Amino acid sequence: MINKEEVKNDFIKVFSAFENSIHLFDDQNFNTVPFAESWTPGQVVRHVVLASDGFEHILKGEVKDTERPFDELKPRVKADFLNFGIKMKSPDFILPKMKDYDKEQLTTKIRSIKEAIVHEIDALDLTKTCLGFEIPGYGFFTRYEAIYFVIYHTQRHNHQLNEIYRFLKIA
Template sequence: MEKIIKEANETLSALENTLSKFDTAQINAVPFKGSWTAGQLAEHMILSNSGFLQVINGPVTETDKPADFMVAQIRNDFLNFNVKYDSPEEIYPEDRTYNQPELLNNLKQIRDGISASIADLDLTKTCSSYELPGYGFLTRLEAVYFVIYHTQRHVHQLNKIYSELDSN
């Protein structure tokens, strides 16, 4: 339990810390053709991770598989930086001006919520409110690892965005 709390906190904090490096102008600057801005990437993470927080805290059923059954697959999929994925429409960020302090505050609230859920809930239960395309219904443990690996993927992208903008 301590391991997953630590891993989630470190990953979600890394997202906040990386976003904090951007200055006001950089948050909404397009770094290269086809890329989101740092603000859009942060908004995507807020939409995704807050959605997963709701799923984790939502209705559950008993689990008929190992609680970590999909973790390795999720890790392999999201930490393969050679593959590009299209964001589902419901978590696609708007093309607008983003406010960095507001983004950071939302990310911190989600991090706190994920930590509380890990500490307070039975992670072996299966979340029944949302079936993730390609993965099915995830256990709470798998859902937490989805948040971790998806966030790690986007921290990697955010660092690339920062490097591109910082070098210009």
């Protein structure tokens, strides 16, 4: 049995922490490259928006009954995305462009994504398998796993934002 309140609280906690990390940056350093081969804080946030925006449509899209434990892939996703010792390569379709980003506009989008997905957590059967999008390296996620994919992906980039902030603060 899925504890939807726990899922919702996990989701809200991570997205709220991400919002708080965005606000560590002023408008100038939000678009500053902190060190070689790094994204700017603005690019990090834009990447999370690109990866998460519209995810509620995948959750609401075509599904089927799940023929395995609904949470089977969650530990692997967590281990992969919360291993901060490895550098991951982003798929091209969610790569942020090198440009100046509006911090408030992206923050508003993050809030909108949070609200949309929280609504679906309450409304949907999270044990169903989503057929609308196959995650590279994982296959099709259940709604539950998809939500935790977004959580762990955002958590990873929250860590990245905090590391960038720490670097810029010292520099």
